[in-house]
Structures are given as C-alpha cells and as structure tokens.
Amino acid sequence: MPQFRRAAGHARPGRGGGGAVGSGKNRSGGKMTSVAELRARLAETPILPVMAIKDADEGLADIDGLVAAGAPVIEILFRTPEAPAVLKAAKARHPHCLFGAGTMLLARHVRLALDAGADFTVSPGLTPALQASVAASGLPHIPGVQTASETMQACEYGYSLMKYYPSEASNGPVVLADYANIFEGVGFVTTGGIETALLPAYGAVRNIVAVGGSWMLPSRHTPGSPCLQQQAAIFKAARAATER
Structure with a gap:
C-alpha cells in the first residue's frame, strides 16, 4: 500500500500553513517558530494545556502556574473576547514559552492571532479559505482532522503535524494506531475528552506527539492528583515501553 512520507516539520513552500517557517519576526517582535x-x-513535555479564557486575571494566573510547572507550549482558544489580550500579555510575561491561538475558523481569527503575537495557530478543521489565511500568515498551523480523507487533504497541503479531534468520542488511540501504518511521518496532537487515567493508552501510540486538554490547569487541580510533569512522565513511560 502506498504511504504518505514527509519529514517531520516540513511543508511544501507556499502550501502548508507556515510549515517550515524559521526566519523573520512575528508581531510581538520575536523570531518565528518553526514546525520542527x-x-x-511538544515532545519534550507531551501534555498541551488548552485554555478557554473567561476571566483575564484568572487565565493569566493559570498560565503563570502552568509555566512554573514546566509547560513549554500552551494553547489559548480564541472563543472569547478576552483571549487575544491574554495571549499577548502571557507572551510578554513568558517569552520563552510557545503560545498557540486555537479555534481558528476564519481569516479574521488568524489576523487576531497574528496581532496578539501567537507563535502558532490551531483549527478544528481546514477549509480552502482558512488554509489560504494561515499560509499567508507565515505562522505554523496545526489543522484539525479526523477521517483518512481529511488527513490526506492536510498532507497534500504539506502538513506533518495535525490535531485529532474529538479524540475520545472517536476512539482516538485505536484510529491513530492504524493511521501510523499509513501516514508515515505525520504526528498528531489529540484533544477531546482526555484525562490523566487515559495517558498510558495515548502514550503507547507512536504517532501521537502530545495530548491536550484543560484537566491539568492549576485552577482545576485537586490535591493528590499528578502535576503536569508527572503526567508527562506517565505518557513518556508508555511510549518507552512500546519502543523496547
């Protein structure tokens, strides 16, 4: 069976949304992030906090806590009016952390992400119009996929890192284990219904780069539950066991 082969972090010039961008400046004045x-x-700490901002002060407090806990990458969902300003403030406070703008649906969302200084963008799906916007932005983009056809389309655009959503509702670990045999070189960030108890199942699937959600936010932390780095260790232990 023919397989899709693409080196991690590579995208065809002018096609994938910022696929191999590694030079130039973003709107916050920092160097553009590359997909690689x-x-x-993400592989360094394969737990991606995904935040829906309702209150700016509470959101920033959660971000401060996540960065202190060792989170190198955080996604902020652009679903509320507060989100762009919180991302901009968070980037100013924590310039070495990568901040993504999630829920990109339209060109205006991509412009908001650029103006806020986002390091990358994320969408639940991909349309030709959205693809044109993210490609023009120069930012790395993680498109959402679920079916084989959607994954093939994203591969044609040059993407090698994709979001699989909603994961638990569609038996993500089982589906992605099959995709690993077809879409060589493609990595997935999975979100949707995941919690700490499920991390071993996700870590055991070799093409899952990271898992995302909001269960690990400091404001939701319950005494005795694993911290972010302990959760990352659970995922990595499952991955190491499959690679022996």
Missing part, C-alpha cells in the same frame, strides 16, 4: 521546533517542544 514546535514539534520538538
């Missing part, structure tokens, strides 16, 4: 760097940072 983003993928490496």
Whole structure:
C-alpha cells in the first residue's frame, strides 16, 4: 500500500500553513517558530494545556502556574473576547514559552492571532479559505482532522503535524494506531475528552506527539492528583515501553 512520507516539520513552500517557517519576526517582535521546533517542544513535555479564557486575571494566573510547572507550549482558544489580550500579555510575561491561538475558523481569527503575537495557530478543521489565511500568515498551523480523507487533504497541503479531534468520542488511540501504518511521518496532537487515567493508552501510540486538554490547569487541580510533569512522565513511560 502506498504511504504518505514527509519529514517531520516540513511543508511544501507556499502550501502548508507556515510549515517550515524559521526566519523573520512575528508581531510581538520575536523570531518565528518553526514546525520542527514546535514539534520538538511538544515532545519534550507531551501534555498541551488548552485554555478557554473567561476571566483575564484568572487565565493569566493559570498560565503563570502552568509555566512554573514546566509547560513549554500552551494553547489559548480564541472563543472569547478576552483571549487575544491574554495571549499577548502571557507572551510578554513568558517569552520563552510557545503560545498557540486555537479555534481558528476564519481569516479574521488568524489576523487576531497574528496581532496578539501567537507563535502558532490551531483549527478544528481546514477549509480552502482558512488554509489560504494561515499560509499567508507565515505562522505554523496545526489543522484539525479526523477521517483518512481529511488527513490526506492536510498532507497534500504539506502538513506533518495535525490535531485529532474529538479524540475520545472517536476512539482516538485505536484510529491513530492504524493511521501510523499509513501516514508515515505525520504526528498528531489529540484533544477531546482526555484525562490523566487515559495517558498510558495515548502514550503507547507512536504517532501521537502530545495530548491536550484543560484537566491539568492549576485552577482545576485537586490535591493528590499528578502535576503536569508527572503526567508527562506517565505518557513518556508508555511510549518507552512500546519502543523496547
């Protein structure tokens, strides 16, 4: 069976949304992030906090706590009016952390992400119009996929890092284990219904780069539950067991 082969972090010039961008400046004045760097940072701590901002002060407090706990990458969902300002403030406070703008649906969302200084963008799916916007932005983009056809389309655009959503509702670990045999070189960030108890199942699937959600936010932390780095260790232990 023919397989899709693409080196991690590579995208065809002018096609994938910022696929191999590694030079130039973003709107916050920092160097553009490359997909290779983003993928490496996610692999470093494969737990991606995903935040829906309702209150700016509470959101920033959660971000401060996540960065203190060792989170190198955080996604902020652009679903509320507060989100762009919180991302901009968080980037100023923590310039070495990578901040993504999530829920990109339209060109205006991509412009908001650029103006806020986002390091990358994330969408639940991908349309030709959205693809044109993210490609023009120069930012690395993680498109959402679920079906084989959607994954093939994203591969044609040059993407090698994709979001699989909603994961638990569609038996993510089982589906992605099959995709690993077809879409060689493609990595997935899975979100949707995941919690600490499920991390071993996700860590055991070799093409899952990271898992995302909001269960690990400091404001939701319950006494005795694993901290972010302990959760990352659970995921990595399952991955190491499959690679022996």
